[in-house]
Amino acid sequence: SQQGEEDPQALSIQEGENATMNCSYKTSINNLQWYRQNSGRGLVHLILIRSNEREKHSGRLRVTLDTSKKSSSLLITASRAADTASYFCATGGNGGSQGNLIFGKGTKLSVKP
């Protein structure tokens, strides 16, 4: 069963605007990760945030984590056409188990030039 649920399912913005995607999950986690997938290709790891962290930055990416609300957000600033892709959140250490990553259904981002 899905653990993470991304919101919105699809997002269309203009180049230069910021894009915000949200992820909610159900059980306790050890970490939460975000991945990007270009159409039909493999997923690429973007950023990881641990359960004891609240915010993390990597270049134009900013991730927040609110464990009390079981939610995370991914912000892409100053978006570019090349950011067009699907973005997935994935949770690790679900329910306290060593376990595996459980992926959400993804947000499809379209950045128009």
Next chain:
Amino acid sequence: DADVTQTPRNRITKTGKRIMLECSQTKGHDRMYWYRQDPGLGLRLIYYSFDVKDINKGEISDGYSVSRQAQAKFSLSLESAIPNQTALYFCATSDPGRLGYTFGSGTRLTVV
């Protein structure tokens, strides 16, 4: 060369046929995974292996089997393919110390 290589990239097969998807990695990771991706459903875990002697079922293992031939090789088999196994299949690896997964480019499988 890619860190995680999947073969074949595309495959069309007939219902009832046995098919094997292969995955090899040069990352030196102990952990390997097979996921399938369907439109609107995200990625779902089929099988995973934490080392050569460790094989575990994932969320949707029915109709599939796996073999971990070596640390670097993890193959997925469909014993008798059916049309609802048409999907994009991904192999991934991870290192327990780093947590992030490295994915292959995927195998697009069509069962007719």
